[in-house]
Structures are given as structure tokens and as C-alpha cells.
Amino acid sequence: MRTTTAIPPSHTKRLVHTAFGWYAMTREQSDLGPFASQQEASNALSRHIRVYRGVNIRGDGAAHSGLSLHDSASCRKSNCALCAEAHVLRQTLVAS
Numbered sequence: 001m002r003t004t005t006a007i008p009p010s011h012t013k014r015l016v017h018t019a020f021g022w023y024a025m026t027r028e029q030s031d032l033g034p035f036a037s038q039q040e041a042s043n044a045l046s047r048h049i050r051v052y053r054g055v056n057i058r059g060d061g062a063a064h065s066g067l068s069l070h071d072s073a074s075c076r077k078s079n080c081a082l083c084a085e086a087h088v089l090r091q092t093l094v095a096s
């Protein structure tokens with residue numbers, strides 16, 4: 001399936017849409033974002049990968065692998081897309 005965007009397929013599962021905007025998840029201490037559009041987040045991720053190429057030790061990725069519920073309490077990231085999303089979910093639950 002073709003799309004009109006320039007977002008690489010390898011990026012799509014690392015781009016997360018939250019109530020704050022789009023985040024790009026990284027293996028580093030801080031995720032990138034929020035950005036106004038998925039395209040901006042993708043661009044930022046491309047730049048990030050260029051900067052960190054060769055520096056990055058390939059991890060197992062288990063900490064942020066999606067399906068399991070993200071544990072914000074034990075998360076050590078300083079700017080985390082999944083924590084931002086979890087925060088919004090909590091606010092929504094409290095409000096309703």
C-alpha cells in the first residue's frame with residue numbers, strides 16, 4: 001500500500017499520537033516531542049537517528065514495546081511519549 005507521506009515504515013511504530021501532539025520514541029533518556037504533526041515527529045526522529053548512529057547500543061526495546069501497559073512510576077525517561085499518554089488517560093478517568 002502506498003502513502004503520500006515521506007514517513008519511513010520503520011518510523012511509524014515509533015511515532016505516538018497523544019493529546020499533546022506527536023512524539024517520536026527513542027532509546028535514549030528523552031523522547032522527542034510533542035510535535036504538531038506526524039511528519040515533524042518523523043523528521044525529528046530522522047535527525048535523532050543520524051546523531052546517535054554508532055553511539056547507540058542496540059537494546060531489546062522491551063521497555064517501550066507497545067502492547068503492555070506502560071509503567072510511568074518506574075519509567076526513567078525525562079520526556080516520555082508513553083508517560084504523556086498515560087497521564088492524559090489518568091486525567092480522563094478522573095474527570096469522568
Ligand SMILES: [Zn+2]
Pocket residue numbers: 070071072075076077080081082083
Ligand atoms: Zn515512560
